[in-house]
Amino acid sequence: MTPEKDPNPCRVIGVLDDGVASLSATALAHLRTADVVIGGARTLALLRHEFKPQARLHDLGGQLKAVPGWVRAAREAHLACVVLATGDPLCHGIAPYLAQHLCVQALDILPNLSTLQLACARIGLAWQEARIVSVHGPDAGEWALGSPPGHGLYALAQALRGERRLLVLTSPANSPDRIARLLLAEGLGDDYQMAVAENLLQPEERLHTELSPAQAATMRFAELNVVLLWRLRAAPQPPCLGLPDSAYEQRQPDKGLITKQEVRAVSLARLQLRPASRVWDIGAGSGSVGLEAARLCRRGHVWAIEKNEADHAIASRNHARAGLSNYSLQLGRAPEGLADWPDPDAVFIGGSGGELAELIALVLQRLRPGGHLVMNFVTLENLATATAALQAASTQAAPGSLVWDVLQLQAARSKPILHMHRMAAENPVWLVCARRAHPEEALHD
Numbered sequence: 239m240t241p242e243k244d245p246n247p248c249r250v251i252g253v254l255d256d257g258v259a260s261l262s263a264t265a266l267a268h269l270r271t272a273d274v275v276i277g278g279a280r281t282l283a284l285l286r287h288e289f290k291p292q293a294r295l296h297d298l299g300g301q302l303k304a305v306p307g308w309v310r311a312a313r314e315a316h317l318a319c320v321v322l323a324t325g326d327p328l329c330h331g332i333a334p335y336l337a338q339h340l341c342v343q344a345l346d347i348l349p350n351l352s353t354l355q356l357a358c359a360r361i362g363l364a365w366q367e368a369r370i371v372s373v374h375g376p377d378a379g380e381w382a383l384g385s386p387p388g389h390g391l392y393a394l395a396q397a398l399r400g401e402r403r404l405l406v407l408t409s410p411a412n413s414p415d416r417i418a419r420l421l422l423a424e425g426l427g428d429d430y431q432m433a434v435a436e437n438l439l440q441p442e443e444r445l446h447t448e449l450s451p452a453q454a455a456t457m458r459f460a461e462l463n464v465v466l467l468w469r470l471r472a473a474p475q476p477p478c479l480g481l482p483d484s485a486y487e488q489r490q491p492d493k494g495l496i497t498k499q500e501v502r503a504v505s506l507a508r509l510q511l512r513p514a515s516r517v518w519d520i521g522a523g524s525g526s527v528g529l530e531a532a533r534l535c536r537r538g539h540v541w542a543i544e545k546n547e548a549d550h551a552i553a554s555r556n557h558a559r560a561g562l563s564n565y566s567l568q569l570g571r572a573p574e575g576l577a578d579w580p581d582p583d584a585v586f587i588g589g590s591g592g593e594l595a596e597l598i599a600l601v602l603q604r605l606r607p608g609g610h611l612v613m614n615f616v617t618l619e620n621l622a623t624a625t626a627a628l629q630a631a632s633t634q635a636a637p638g639s640l641v642w643d644v645l646q647l648q649a650a651r652s653k654p655i656l657h658m659h660r661m662a663a664e665n666p667v668w669l670v671c672a673r674r675a676h677p678e679e680a681l682h683d
């Protein structure tokens with residue numbers, strides 16, 4: 239059933255930087271008869287000669303939250319209202335925001351070409367399979383390996399790992415040169431080529447094609463620009479789970495501060511990870527569990543902590559080789575520093591500095607409903623401490639809200655002996671696993 243059309247919708251009109259020349263006859267007619275015109279200062283100035291003399295103008299710069307109210311007031315007064323947007327209002331533009339705060343039927347959207355389409359046309363780059371990313375977030379400074387999700391370049395860093403082509407809507411702070419430095423920081427300087435389109439449809443229009451990130455990193459660009467990125471070589475496709483122990487650097491000469499492959503696989507399975515899970519890795523060691531968790535949680539993030547400086551350095555090098563942008567590692571002794579981390583969906587404890595009972599209590603307080611805690615132990619003392627802490631927490635919690643169990647794993651690996659093979663046993667490992675139930679589950683129980 240087709241929804242009934244609104245007799246006086248707000249027209250959301252896409253405009254390009256050549257002003258009137260970019261508008262259709264229909265869009266221009268709506269603009270010239272509008273009683274209320276809302277837009278950014280630059281767009282209002284660009285089209286100022288087209289407004290009727292008595293039109294009321296609203297500059298939306300820094301006042302985005304006020305726009306739905308302005309539109310609502312205009313429509314209630316039966317005034318013709320126009321909102322001016324850049325390019326296609328539905329592509330990282332204002333139209334979805336207005337639809338959310340008003341309703342779709344209250345809007346009549348007249349899109350224009352996106353500046354990204356124009357940039358692709360200028361250099362002849364097919365864009366139907368490209369990923370569009372906006373870096374219009376707050377200025378969080380230069381990108382560094384392991385930057386958290388709140389960084390304005392985080393979405394781009396994530397997309398770089400899996401996409402062949404990227405179209406980037408920049409901001410004055412997150413400029414093309416900063417994007418180039420992100421590529422270099424992530425070790426992708428030789429993997430991508432860049433193009434920058436400046437001042438499209440203006441007399442000062444300029445194209446920089448086939449830039450290497452190293453070149454772009456030291457250049458300066460006009461404030462109005464878009465960035466195109468395309469891969470020169472295919473992205474590596476490592477296994478998501480179960481990498482061999484030899485794939486990770488480990489402490490020398492006493493190799494072994496690593497969760498072994500078999501135990502790692504079962505531990506990750508018990509964490510019940512999802513694509514967007516937020517994961518804590520406490521006592522990261524070589525980083526193997528947290529790094530594989532990051533591969534499994536492509537839309538999530540892993541926060542890891544390691545107290546030993548030498549092991550922290552090893553985990554950092556493993557991270558650099560892993561090709562992951564959703565992993566943050568810090569040097570510290572848990573629980574210090576955990577207060578700044580978001581509540582987790584999954585927590586792995588591979589080591590503690592003697593504060594195990596306190597750490598378990600803290601994790602159970604912070605674990606999100608439905609979340610899982612997995613701990614690995616090789617000593618009877620730590621096993622006893624962990625089970626006692628979980629038993630005490632179960633007693634204090636609502637019935638059915640915390641469930642836990644212990645699993646013992648002992649693998650044996652074949653080793654050559656003369657022209658035959660024998661089985662050599664690995665040390666036994668205890669996996670202590672707990673799950674915080676959803677409130678409705680506990681109530682049902």
